Amino acid sequence: MLRDLTDDQARAALPLKWGEVAPGVLPAWVAEMDLRLAEPIEEALVEAVRRGAGYAAFGDGGLGAAFAGFARRHWSWELPDDACVPTGSVMGGIRLALEALCPAGPVVVPQPCYPPFRDVVAVAGRELVTLDLDPDATQASLDLPAVERAFAAGARTYLLCNPHNPLGRAWSRDELAALADLAGRYGVRVVADEIHAPLTLPGARFTPYLTVDPRAVVVTSASKSFNMPAVHGAQLVLLNEAERERVRALPVPAQHTWSSLGIAAGVVAWRDCDAWLDALLERLDGNRRVLADSLPAALPGARMRPLEATYLAWVDLRAYGVADPAEAALAHGLRVSPGRDYQPGLAGHVRLNLATSADRVREATRRLSSALI
Known part of the structure; x- marks a missing residue:
C-alpha cells in the first residue's frame, strides 16, 4: 500500500526536504514523508492535468x-x-x-x-x-x-x-x-x-x-x-x-x-484513501516504537514525551549541554529542525521527522548520538 522512496527518488520528489541538503546528509527536518503519493491521488492528479x-x-x-x-x-x-x-x-x-x-x-x-x-x-x-x-x-x-x-x-x-x-x-x-x-x-x-x-x-x-x-x-x-x-x-x-x-x-x-x-x-x-492512511498509521506507530527503543540506548539523557499524533518527535537534549543540537547534528550528517525555530531562545531541543523507513529512523538516532556524545 505504501510506496517508499529511495534516496534518489526522494531528491526528485521532495526537492526542499532532500534537495536542500548535501549528498550524504540524512534529512529529517521538513514535515514531508519519504513516500510516493497514494495511487488514487496520483491518478486523480494525472487525470486533472490532462483535462487542463x-x-x-x-x-x-x-x-x-x-x-x-x-x-x-x-x-x-x-x-x-x-x-x-x-x-x-x-x-x-x-x-x-x-x-x-x-x-x-x-x-x-x-x-x-x-x-x-x-x-x-x-x-x-x-x-x-x-x-x-x-x-x-x-x-x-x-x-x-x-x-x-x-x-x-x-x-x-x-x-x-x-x-x-x-x-x-x-x-x-x-x-x-x-x-x-x-x-x-x-x-x-x-x-x-x-x-x-x-x-x-x-x-x-x-x-x-x-x-x-x-x-x-x-x-x-x-x-x-x-x-x-x-x-x-x-x-x-x-x-x-x-x-x-x-x-x-x-x-x-x-x-x-x-x-x-x-x-x-x-x-x-x-x-x-482510508486503506492507505491505515497503512501509514501502522508505519508511523512502528517508527515511534523504533525511536522509543533506540533513543534511550543511544542518548540516555534525551527526553521525549510519548508521541500521540503527527510524525514529528519533539526531543529534549538539554542534558548534553549543547545549545543548538541541530547544528551539531548537521556536522554529523543529519538535518533536523532546531527547537529555537519553534520557540525563540529555547535551547537544546530538536524536531525529528519519523515519516520514513525504520532503517532511516535508526540511522538518524545513531548520527544524533554521534553529534552529542
Missing part, C-alpha cells in the same frame, strides 16, 4: 462532502456537507480567518509553535501574545491559567494547533472543552489548525475542536496526511452559514486562492 489547469469553479467541487464523509467515518462527527469553504493553504486560511472573522485585539499563540503561526499574526496586522509552555512538564498542557490571564488582559483570538506540532499531543476533549469555556467567557474566537488530525496514532484520540466550541473556525487540509504539500487545497470549516457566505462574498473571493488540482486531490484523499 484552469481556475477552479465557484463552489467546492465536492470537497465539503468528501471531508464530511471522512469526519463521519473516522471521528463519528456529523458535519454538514456544506460546512467547508475551500482556500489555498492552511496558513492562507488562518490569515483569512484572522482578517475576516476574528474580533479586534491581540492573538494568543502558545509556544513552541509552528513558526508561521507567529508570522501570520504579523501579516494580518495583529498584536502577537506568546505563551511559553513548560518544557519540563511531564505532559504538555494548554496552560489554561496562563491562557486566562492573556484573555483577561485583552487578547481576543487564540491560535490552536490540534493535534499539536511540534509537541505531538492530541489534546483531550476535557482540555479542549475547558479552553472553549474560557473563550466563551471572554469573547475570544479560537482558530484551530487541524491539519494533523488524521495522523492521530493508535492509543490516542482526536477531538474535533468544533464539537466543543461551535463558534470556532477550523482550518484543515488533506495535504499533510496524504503527503501532497505542493497541491494547495485547504478548507475553512464553519458551522455558521452566514459566516460561510460572508467569506464567499469577500471582494477578492476565497475561491480565487484555491487550486482545481487541490480540490481534485483533496476529494479523492478524503473519500478514497
Whole structure:
C-alpha cells in the first residue's frame, strides 16, 4: 500500500526536504514523508492535468462532502456537507480567518509553535501574545491559567494547533472543552489548525475542536496526511452559514486562492484513501516504537514525551549541554529542525521527522548520538 522512496527518488520528489541538503546528509527536518503519493491521488492528479489547469469553479467541487464523509467515518462527527469553504493553504486560511472573522485585539499563540503561526499574526496586522509552555512538564498542557490571564488582559483570538506540532499531543476533549469555556467567557474566537488530525496514532484520540466550541473556525487540509504539500487545497470549516457566505462574498473571493488540482486531490484523499492512511498509521506507530527503543540506548539523557499524533518527535537534549543540537547534528550528517525555530531562545531541543523507513529512523538516532556524545 505504501510506496517508499529511495534516496534518489526522494531528491526528485521532495526537492526542499532532500534537495536542500548535501549528498550524504540524512534529512529529517521538513514535515514531508519519504513516500510516493497514494495511487488514487496520483491518478486523480494525472487525470486533472490532462483535462487542463484552469481556475477552479465557484463552489467546492465536492470537497465539503468528501471531508464530511471522512469526519463521519473516522471521528463519528456529523458535519454538514456544506460546512467547508475551500482556500489555498492552511496558513492562507488562518490569515483569512484572522482578517475576516476574528474580533479586534491581540492573538494568543502558545509556544513552541509552528513558526508561521507567529508570522501570520504579523501579516494580518495583529498584536502577537506568546505563551511559553513548560518544557519540563511531564505532559504538555494548554496552560489554561496562563491562557486566562492573556484573555483577561485583552487578547481576543487564540491560535490552536490540534493535534499539536511540534509537541505531538492530541489534546483531550476535557482540555479542549475547558479552553472553549474560557473563550466563551471572554469573547475570544479560537482558530484551530487541524491539519494533523488524521495522523492521530493508535492509543490516542482526536477531538474535533468544533464539537466543543461551535463558534470556532477550523482550518484543515488533506495535504499533510496524504503527503501532497505542493497541491494547495485547504478548507475553512464553519458551522455558521452566514459566516460561510460572508467569506464567499469577500471582494477578492476565497475561491480565487484555491487550486482545481487541490480540490481534485483533496476529494479523492478524503473519500478514497482510508486503506492507505491505515497503512501509514501502522508505519508511523512502528517508527515511534523504533525511536522509543533506540533513543534511550543511544542518548540516555534525551527526553521525549510519548508521541500521540503527527510524525514529528519533539526531543529534549538539554542534558548534553549543547545549545543548538541541530547544528551539531548537521556536522554529523543529519538535518533536523532546531527547537529555537519553534520557540525563540529555547535551547537544546530538536524536531525529528519519523515519516520514513525504520532503517532511516535508526540511522538518524545513531548520527544524533554521534553529534552529542
